[in-house]
Amino acid sequence: MDKNYIDILGQRYLIRYVDCVNKEEPRKGEINFLTHEIRIDCTMPKDLQEQTLLHEVIHAIGDLLGIEELINNEGTVQSLSSALYCTFKDQVVSR
Numbered sequence: 001m002d003k004n005y006i007d008i009l010g011q012r013y014l015i016r017y018v019d020c021v022n023k024e025e026p027r028k029g030e031i032n033f034l035t036h037e038i039r040i041d042c043t044m045p046k047d048l049q050e051q052t053l054l055h056e057v058i059h060a061i062g063d064l065l066g067i068e069e070l071i072n073n074e075g076t077v078q079s080l081s082s083a084l085y086c087t088f089k090d091q092v093v094s095r
């Protein structure tokens, strides 16, 4: 099992890449706000793992800033993560 960390607004989250995120219901990823642990399904293609991580990071931002919409509204979070991922993926910025 691969271990990584990500800092979100000054808080350290452990990222675990696992074969099974949730035994009760199939999920691409999930976040635990209490233990600061993010679990990502490592059997998915790499770009889907990255997009899922972004999705969970947006949930964390919602929790840390107290934005209810970003904690509980999966549609909003998924739309935001897809839009941000597509915007920054393979982006070459030149000045």
Ligand SMILES: [Zn+2]
Residues within 6 Å of the ligand: 055, 059, 074, 077
């Ligand atoms: Zn979600």
